[in-house]
Amino acid sequence: MRIVLTDRRCLEIQNNNKLEKSGKGEIRLRVLYCAICRTDAKMWDQGHRDLILPRVPGHEMAVADNRGNRYVIWPGISCGTCVHCRAGRENRCEHLQILGFHRDGGFADEIIAPAHSLIPVPETLDPAISCFAEPMGCIFHALANFPVKKNPRFLIYGGGTMGLLAGLVIQAAGGKPMIIEKNKEKIQAAHPFLKATTIACATHTRESGFDAVINACPDIQAFADGLKKLRKGGHFLFFSGLTKNATIETDLIDLIHYHEITISGSYGLAPADMQRAVSFLDAHQRIPATLIQGIAAPENAPDLLPQVLAGKGFKYILDFTGSLSREYAGQNHQGTSQGPILETK
Ligand SMILES: [Zn+2]
Ligand SMILES: [Zn+2]
Known part of the structure; x- marks a missing residue:
């Protein structure tokens, strides 16, 4: 299944696996979790400079390959040859494309991504919490200055x-x-x-x-x-x-x-920033866990986007694994009046 943004404020749930064609060096991955970012909500509401419709949104995802190895994905697709790419500043790439903006992102049970954008997630890091690697990597990126x-x-x-x-x-x-x-x-x-x-x-x-x-x-x-x-x-x-x-x-x-x-x-992050974020999360996962507002079935995305847009609650994560009953030790129970969403509709 995939959740497709077809127009402003129009999300369609499609029960097919119409994946984009994979390019050279790109592989097909199973999405485990994808967090909803305020940018996704803004994009749904107002569009975005880099958005090309129709599009599967989502750029904060945890994935697995066909052998069960887990990764997070640096959401940029960079050319690898421009002056910025060669300097390790891939987020400034002159030809940058972003998953969830120019290419289909993580609001789907499968995704196509470049193999070199995959960052391995240690066994010890909870896959849902690994979704924080993207936003946290942006912080590492900003602090590097x-x-x-x-x-x-x-x-x-x-x-x-x-x-x-x-x-x-x-x-x-x-x-x-x-x-x-x-x-x-x-x-x-x-x-x-x-x-x-x-x-x-x-x-x-x-x-x-x-x-x-x-x-x-x-x-x-x-x-x-x-x-x-x-x-x-x-x-x-x-x-x-x-x-x-x-x-x-x-x-x-x-x-x-x-x-x-x-x-x-600072805008976005480079793969090295995301790598640092994964190591950091692995060591400190108990605390980011307190910021998980809810882990929801993907079908809840259309209801959650307006809440995220309104800044209600902290992080909502879409669960594509189908195992919604997991408990989080540090789960935030004092969020919005609605509280954590842990049930499928
Ligand atoms: Zn984001
Ligand atoms: Zn480049």
Whole structure:
């Protein structure tokens, strides 16, 4: 079966295996789990710069080959020959295609992907949790721009899945993260994660002079506040794109000049970032597990996308293995009023 985005806000569940033709070096894989990303929901709602319809969405997947070996897939298909590919910056490839955007993605029980994009998943890592390798790899990618410094103080804007995962990675690297989330209910919902990590999360802070700021939300106000919260010579990791056509005062932009702030943008991830994320998840899987809002049968995708778009709950994962009764030790039970979805319709 496959879930196909045929038009804006139109998802079709098709019970066939109409796979794309495999190209050179590409193989057919069984999808085990595919997480729903906010980008999938936005794409369903508004389309996307890189989207070609009709399309099977999904770029955060855990798969298995015909011998049962498990992998995650770096979702880019790069040319391998351009200047960026040769420098190990495959996400900047001039001819980049992305699974779930240009090519069919993981909202299906099978997928075609390049063999060289497969990253093995250790036996010890839960396959559902391995879906976090893609979003977490994006965080590793962004942080690679930050110069190594002892115990840096980080301010993270946005207490969604990305902001919280960023906090976890920064903390594990010896940094001191603090998360700003405007929505009190969301902070409440993040309680199991925050308790397990002891990371501070609040609606605002009086503290300033942070070594680095990372925006894990599209809010222009968060971007502006972040610039003011940095110390002189601080580093702004421009991680999330901003709400379309919002305006920002030039006085704030001038802070970049007066305070000698470095801004580094990041978009997506390279295979090496995803590899690091797999190792990290293998060592820390108990904590990302608290961010699983629900593991749902694929047929629930049309109902889940609006919730993901509205930012309700943390990570929803579509289960293509058919074994929905598994329990997660750290499962988040304080999410949306609807709670975790563990049943097929
Ligand atoms: Zn994503
Ligand atoms: Zn290339």
